[in-house]
Structure formats: C-alpha cells, structure tokens
Amino acid sequence: MTFDEGQGYVVLATLLAPLVAMTILLFVPGDRKDVVRYVSGFFGAVMLALSIYIFVAFQFGDGASSIQMQLRWDWIENTAFLGEDGIQLYLGVDGISAAMALLTGIVAFAGTLAASKLDYRTKDFFILYWALVGGVYGTFFALDLFFFFFFYELAVMPLYLLIGVWGSTRKEYGAMKLTLMLVAGSVLIWVGIFATVHEAGLGTFNMPALWAAGQDGTLDPTFQKTFFPFFVIGCGVLAALWPFHTWSPDGHMSAPTAVSMVHAGVLMKLGAFGIIRLGIQMLPEGAEFWMPGLMVLGTIGAVYGAVAALTQRDFKLISGYSSVSHMGYVLMGLATMNSIGITGAVMQMFSHGVMTALVFLMIGALYDQAHTRDLKDFGGLGKVMPMWVVFYTIAGLANVGLPGLSGFTAEFHIFVGTFKTYPLFGGLAVFAAALAAAYMLRMFSIVFFGPFNPRWSDLKDLTPLERMSGALLIGSIVIMGVWWAPFVDRIGFSVEQLPRMVS
C-alpha cells in the first residue's frame, strides 16, 4: 500500500464517519437523548480532525500530483453499455475539495454543538443530519459521476424532512419549495451526466477520464455548448443562481438552526462545486462560451440580494438575501475564468460557509428564547446578551467584507479577477459590498443598540456549547482573514490546473 493509497483510506474514513454515526444512532433508543448527543458530538469531532488532516496533508507546489489521496474500488464494469472502469467508488481530493472538506468538518461540528439543545425527536434529527453530512462529504470527494450524483442527492433529500418536521414559519411550504426546486435542478444534472457519458463513448463514469475527453475534443464543441447550461442551471439552483434563488430566503426562514447552518454553510457550496467539477472541468469549451452569461446572472444576484436585504424585517430573510448576494460573488468569481477570480470564488465559498453558519447560530440562539425574528421587536439587546452581540457583530462585519475577516480576503480576490475582464461588473460588485454595510449596520443599530426594551430582560446569553461552536467559526473567519496563504496555496494550486485558465 503506497502512502497516497493510505491517505485514500483517510478520505474514506471521513466519508464513512457520518454514515457510521447514522447507523449507530439507528440502534440507540429514542429516549436516550444524551447518548444521541454524545455519539454525534464524538463523530463530529472525528470528522473535524480528519478534515483538518486532509487539508493540511494536501501537497502543493512543483511535483505534487493534481489529485491526491485516491482510492478506487471497482463497482460495476464490462456490462451493458459500461466498459472498463464503468462505475467505481473513486475518491480523491484536490485543493478545492480539500478546502471544502475542511469547511464541512468545521460547520458540521459547529452545527452538532448548536443542535445539542434540540429536544424534539433528537435521534431522528441526528440520523437525518448525518445522512446529509455524509452526502456532502461524498460529493466533495467523489471522482466518479455516478457516485457524485448519488451523494449529491443524498445531501439534498434529508432537507425535506429536516425542515418539514423541525422547522418554523411556513415550514411545509418552505420545505416543499426547496426540495422541488433542487430536484428539478438534479433532473437537469442527471440528463447532462447521461448525455456526457454517452457522447464521450468511453463506457465509464470516471471523472478524470471525462475531463480529459472534454479537453481533447472527444466531446465536441457543439455538444459542450449545448449541455453546459444543463449543469450550470442544475447546480446553480443550489448555489442560489438568480432567478432560481427564491427557495433560499424561504428555506432559510423555515429551517431549524443547525440545518440552516449546514445548509447555508455547506450545502449551497455543492452547487458552485458542481459548476467547477461538471461545468468548467468537463466542458471547458462550453464554459468559455457561456461564462459571460453566468457573469451577468452572478452580478444581478450579488446586487439584487443586497438591495432586497436592505428593507427586510426578519433576521433570517436578511441572511437569506445576503446569501443570495454572496453566492452571486461566487458565481462571478467562477465566471471570470482566471486563476485569481476562481481562487477567490472558492475562498468565498469557504468564507461564506463559516460566516453564515455563525449568523444562523446567533439567530437560533435568539429565536429559541424570543420566538420572534422581527427586527422591530428588539432593541438594546447588548444589555442582556453582550456575548451574543459580539459574536453576531463579528459575523456581520465578515459579511460586510471587513479586512482581517474572511469575507474581505475572498471578495478582494474575486474583485481583482472580475476587473481583469469585466470592469463594469466588478464596479457593481464593489458597490453591492457597500450595500452590505448598509443592511448589516441597519440591523445592528435596530437590534443590538439603542434604548433597551424591558420585554426582553430575561433573555439569556449564549450557552457554553454555543460559545464553543461560535468560537470555532470565528477562529476560522479570523485565520482566513489574516493569514490566507494556506488557502491560496492549496486552492490556487488546483485552480491553475483547471482547463483554459488565464493566470
């Protein structure tokens, strides 16, 4: 067994950890909520440790191979239309998925801590939660189209129940809309996958083989141009691509805290990740042809989300629209097709993941006690919940793009990349970042500051577990904001190897 293969088992272990946790929980009696929590906490910590290992151990620089920590097990081959290597359980990471795995580890663990105070059907909640996390890991690690799609669906499906059962505020509507829109996107992806496998004629779902086919012309340009939109729209729904974003505000509004955290924190990134994996890497000709269109939609999303967030009155709607805006930046970064822009986009995926998770953690901490999320009901909360205000302020300032916090780092790279080819759109994006300051500060001044409303005098500050969860997220935000070289090294290394990259 080579070293790389050994590391491949680390990747497999990371993928299996949530699925094992899920299986163990199946056999825990439903009334032993403490056991459920301990098991979940333990596996969450294991996942975080493994994810950190994967991120740190990823090699970059001269001589490092582009896909590392590979593991290939044959699944089905040489039958029907499948040839050699037909479908494999093929796992591996590159710099992009290493960063995403780290994000998943951080957010999933933080979400576990936040959900530990959940009291209604705790066991069922965590079973679904781990299924979702397993799906997310699987999508990031999969290098086989079949398993990519399998895990992608595994990540989306539990959301319906998680929101429908544990949610709030029009939860049935939110859950239904979210699931239907995402599934409609999946249909497009599925059609695209079959078309690609058929067109390439290799009889395999192996992604590296198909990427090569996309670059050497086996997939002819007309085909690529025709099917690129399938992937971009299909994945784009999950990445809140305008105008397919409306599930985001409603879905976030309905979802329970931990689900919002994982959903906005990680799941939305699957969409952008899919655009890289299926769009840019597999259909580079199509990408080159359609990217100006994605740039337009991304910019509309960035500005539109920020403008709409200005006058919202519900915390979660503000964050929902701000997610639309920030994911708009991600799409803009991807659409630049140059290495700085796409590196920035991946960094923004990480940055948005941790800061949005923190925002939803804070909203949950308040909503659980206050049972309202209307801004106008609050005022002067700094008096009773100082720690909560500090944490929320840091998250908000990261949203605004304050230097020293992750948002600035990521956005700056995206802006530089965008200005290279699309100065006008870059200008609009910078303007939207200023609007972010307006909607965040508006919320701060209404809720945190000003005269204290005595109605809230018995609100409690953050619990120790919430503090721990928040501190983990803030740590990630600050590290990326101050010292971003570890991220740029790994992400940039892989982005440079994407086809048709302009450096």
Add this chain to the structure above:
Amino acid sequence: MGAEQAYLLAAVPAGMFLVLALFGRYMPRGGDFLGVLAIGTSFVLFFFVLVDFLDFYNFEEHHVAITKTIEWARIGPPGGGWDLRFGTYVDPMTIVMFGVITSVALMVNIFSIGYMKNEPRYWWFFAVLQLFAASMLMLVMADNLLLLLISWELVGVCSFLLIGFYWEKRSATEAAKKAFITTRTGDVGLMIGIILLYREAGTFNIQEIIHMAEAGEIGGTSLFVTMAFLFLGAMGKSAQVPFHVWLPDAMEGPTPVSALIHAATMVVAGVYLTARMLPVYAEADGMLLIITLVGLTTALVTGFIAITQTDIKKVLAYSTVGQLGFMFVALGTGHPTAAMFHLMTHAFFKALLFLGSGSVIHATHHHQEMDDLGGLWKKMPITGTTFLIGCVALSGLAPLAGFWSKDEIFAETLDKWGWTVIPLGIAAIFTAFYSTRLFIRTFMGQPRNKHVYEHTHESNALMTGPLLFLAALALVSGFFVFDGVAEAIGFPGGIGAFVFSHEPHHFGLGDIDWPLAAASTGMSIVGIFFGAWLYWGNRLAKSTRIAEAQPGVYQLLKNKFYFDELYQWFIDKAVLGFSFLTSWFDRYVVNDTGVDGSAQLTGYTGSVLKYIQTGRLPNYAMGIALGVLTLALAGLAVRG
C-alpha cells in the same frame, strides 16, 4: 532595533488589543495602565526608528527609505501571476506620521484615564484605542495599497465602535452608522481605484506604481479615471464635501476619541494617501485641479457653517473639515510639503482644542452648548490658557504653529493656482472669526448659565498634563520650518528638505516672504477683530441683529446647507424605495408568479387531465379503439 523593525510600533498595541479585549474586564482599572504602556512603548520605539533612520538618511546618495517585505500569498510561480508581498516602507513622510500618531495617541490615552473614569465599558474603550493606534500606524507604513486598504478599513471600524461607544443612546448609534456607511461609500471608490491601478500597473506596491507613473508607463485617460476613484476614498475618509456630513455627527463619541480619531489622525488618512500618491496624481492630467477645487469648496462651505454652530464640539468638527480642505488645496499644487506640515501642526493644535473642550465638558458635567457656558477662564485657568493657545494657532496668528503652516500653503498655491488665494483667504478669515467666537463664548464674559458655572472646577493633572504638552507643541512646532531649528534637533537640511526628498525646499528666516506673511497675519487679525467686535464679553446682541437682518442666510447656514436633509431624502425615497421595489418584485413576480406559478400550473394541468380518467369501461374501450384506428392509419400512411 532599527527602522526595519518599524512594524513593532503597530504590533505592540495590536497585541495589547487582544489582551485587553479578552481579559480587560477582569483587570483592575480595566487595564488602562496597560493601554498607556503599549502606546507609550510605541512612542519610545518611534524615537529608536527616528534615530536609526537619521543615521541612514542621505538625500544626495538616494538613501531615502528603509523597506522590508515578506511574501504573503502567491498563486503560480514566484514573481509571476499573483505574487503578493507585504512590507513596511519607512521614509520621512512615514516618520512624521509616526511622530504625530504616537504622541497624540499617548496624550489621548492619558487624558482618557481622567475623562472616562467611571464610564461603563471602560476597559473596552482602551482596548479599541489600542486597535486603532495599531491600524493607523500600519496604514502609514504600508508599502502596498492592499495593506493600506486593510488598515484603512480597520481604522474605520474602530471609528465606528468608538462613535457608537454610548450605544444605549440612539443618536450615538445613528451617528456611528452614518460615519461607517458614508466613508464606506467613498471606500467603494478607493477599492475600485486600487484594483484598477493593479490592472494597469500589475502591482500593489506604492513605490513601483510611482516609478511607473513617473516613467510614463501608465498614464492617459485610464489613469485619470483610476486616480479619480482613488481620490473618492480619500474624500470619504477626510470628510471632504460632499462626504463631510459624517464628521460633525461623529462628535457623539467620547471627546478623547474626537481628538484622536476625528481630528488628529484617522481623518488625515485621506490627506496622507493623496500626499503619498501625489506623483501619480501629478501624471493624471486634471486631477490636481480637482483636488484643489474639492479642498477649496470644503474649506469655504464648512467655514460658513462653523460660524453659526453653538455646540463647541460641532464648531471644532467643522473647523477640522475646513482645515483638511486647506491641506487638500495645498496638495493640489503638486507638492506635499505644505500639506504634510499643516497636517502635523493641525494635529497638535486641534487635538489640544478637542481635549480642551473635553476638559470643559467633563468639568461642567456634560454641557457643551455655548449658551450654557461662558466665563470659564477664571474657573479653569489651565484649560482656558491652553485653549487660547489652540485658538490662536488655529487662527493662524504669528508666531504660533498654524501661522507657519498656513503661510506655506498660501505661498505654494500662489505659485501654482494664483486665483485660489482669494477664496482661500476668505476661508482663513472665517477660521480666525469662529476661533475667536468659540473662545470668547466659552471662556470670557459673564457665564450664561449660573448653575453650570458654579459647579465647574479645573480638571485634574491627568487631563491638564496632556493639554500642557500639546500646547507646547502648538507653540513651537511651527518653528520646525526653519532649517536652523530643524538642524539643531537633528533633521539634516531642515524639515522641508527632510520630509520631502523629492522636492528639496529650503526655508530660513531670510527666506520669509514678508508681504505674504503680512497679508496672512492681516487676514487673521481681520477675523479675530470681527469675532471680538461681535461677541466681546459673551454678548450676543450684535450677532442676533445680524441673524435677524438676514434670516434666509442664517437659516441656510444653521441648517448646514441642508446636506443632511437632501441625503436623507435620497436614501428614503431612492435607495429604500428601490429596495422595496426589489423585494416586491422578488416576492410577487419571481416567487409567486414564476416559482409558485409553475407549481400551480402543474396542479391545474393535473386537475384538467384527471377528467380523462372517468372509471367507466365504455370510455376506455372507446379510447382503445380510437388508438388502434389512429395507429393503423398512421401505419398505412407511413408504409404507403
């Protein structure tokens, strides 16, 4: 340690910020002594840097800056693609800024121990002061625009936190929000400018950009557009018209903060940036004129507004904006010397004035309306005397600091844009006028509010000490302009030659332009005379008559030319209106029509199609028969 370790100046307070932010609340006295210790360390380190730098400095041999850089982040091969290096750049301009920032910050920290005593969140105040000092020092030593932008935003957020320090007060929160969003609007320009410069020059390094501009490698219309964007950032931070509205409101913050951030250091960041990039501005045709016009407009507008304000801090705030306008006018000549000199002297006397007003506010238990004050000189001799020194320096009366720097500005602009002297002179007269009014109405004549007057007492030594120190600087810092004085304290060739190595500029007693100096003094005397004539003894009869004779003008000035109302109207109607429209569109068009509509259409189609499934056998049999027939016909048609 030497100038290569200049980063320590910022690192010490930055580390102290972390200590105080995490543990300050558990410390005795909120850790204020640690704050003073950290800033004091920076102040001492400044002298080490200065000495080391003076050893190294030699203009003739082009030893003009000590730099140190490290690699920060890189994509692709070294030197190619995206290779980001961060570093420090210490040259005379940085040295001047170091001196101003560390000395004023130290004085403000000491003053705050007295002023902020018994305030809630005392420890937090000192923690943020450390963060501010660290960011501001980093700003002036950054060797590249990205690091500068990072520090620039950090000082902005410190300003936000400190303006909103009394966050229970709605007005403080609103002022903090206004300051942050207004400067942030300017920062949109700054960020676009920096990225456009990168696009043109391929680097963020300031010196490389300057070399390219001087060599003519970048230029033309695109450079003009770029520099115009960059200048927007400077205007926002330095509160130039039309971005000036946030600074007077920022007076909601504790007074030491006004002295440090909103008079001496942060607000001059725009002047500093423009001075730093001035060789590039000079290559962008037309930008110098724009800078002059912006500065001139600001100096005039705020000078007019200041004469009708009755809150002593507001008067000082408008005065600060006006003096920043003077600095921009000076920069418009293309030579940074006069602007940087005025920046330095202004930092000392304006910090003095703000701390003096803080001493008054503290002593009178938070009365800062002139209508409640008057005659305080007798009660507060040290504060009164030092305040007088500050006012005279601000008026530009010889031989105090303000005179020398203002005189330099006049001399420089007379060379470059002769016509500006008249509006600039008017602004100078107004400056002298409102300074006089401020002093007389606060410290002279009969007290207007007996109750306040009787409870007033001189502040303690922690507060008067910094006043005396700054007053001394306000008295003497102007003399640095003489080569002899500067050389005596160790600056080779005088401060003009030292600070601006690009343009050696010698100045001695023999070089004084006597007619100009006389004219400049004359303007100050005119302003002071009118101020004294109208308000002598804190009597308002004459000024009230004037206000009543011209009610329109008075209201226009009193309401600050209605800038705030105009902006509020724009935000309410245009920005928020647009936001409502977008939300409505998102709800009703995209969501309810597009998304829900397609779901409803599916449901409707289903409800129509369900009638096909009648459940009656004859209907199905008929369907089968028709189907068979259709297929048969189709088969016939195809097969022929």
